[in-house]
Amino acid sequence: MQLMKVDKARYRQRLNVVLVSLVASLTLLSLGFGTVLIEFFGNKTVASGESTGHFHLNLLGVILAVLTCSLVMNFYKKHEYLKEIYWVWKLKQLHNRIYRKLAKIKLAARDNDPDALTVLLFYLTTQKQVFELDNNTLTLATLQADISAIESKLADLNLEITTADFSENLLEKF
Template identity: 50%
Template sequence: MQLMHIDKRTYRKNTNIVISSFIASLAILSLVFGALLIHFLGATAATPDGSTGNFHLNVIGVMMAIVLCSGVLHSQKQKPYMREVYYVWRLKQLNNQIYRKLAKIKLAADSNDRNAFIILSFYFSSLKQVYSLDDNTLTISTVEKDIAQLNARIAELDISVSPEQFEPELLDSI
């Protein structure tokens, strides 16, 4: 996966619209599916404690709404409108994969493994991009320090490393 330039305003606007639409659709569809299930399959008489015993039908309605909304979101991920949102989502997933192996990657970097330097270069650069897009100003300075330390180490070893060299398969080699 290559890092690409993302317009922050477009990303934020599209993300907010996607999240709002997903939540609104989920709420409305949950109510509709729950009402339809209760209408066709539910008990009509309430027990003395006021319960109709239709809770399970409401839960099924919520699950149906989640499946439908997720399916629609999945079908739209390649649309130009979703380009930035889907890119950042995939980038965050990749960062999570790298984070889970970060201790091993840092050990490999301590042993001057070139692939480890490529992974770390991509990881820190992508973290900086995600933090910038999400306005995470608290930890971006730490990432910038990590980038500076990594670049100093790479320069000290006189090797050529860039985030563009990263391929997800490199994670399997560490």
């Protein structure tokens, strides 16, 4: 996965539009599906003060709404409007994969393994980018110090490694 320059203002604005649209769609579709299901399959006679017994139909309406929204998002994920959002989402998934192996990667990096150093440099650099995009500035100083330490180690070892050298195949080693 290659790094991508992301315009923070545009990313935040588009992400907010997508999130609000998803919440509104889920709400309206859940209500709509639930209403239609109750109309066709619901109990027509309801005693005053008792449960309608439509919980399962409403739940099915919510499930159908989630499925519908998921299918629509999957269909449009490659659209230009969602390009940056989708890239950040995939990057966060990759961060999760790396994080699960981070202890082994750090051990190998201490032993000057070039693959581990490559993964670590990519992980920290892209994590910094995501934190800046999401306005998560609490740990940026620590993250920058970690990046500087890796870059310093690479210079000491005379290794020319950049984030462009990263490949997901490197994770298979750990």
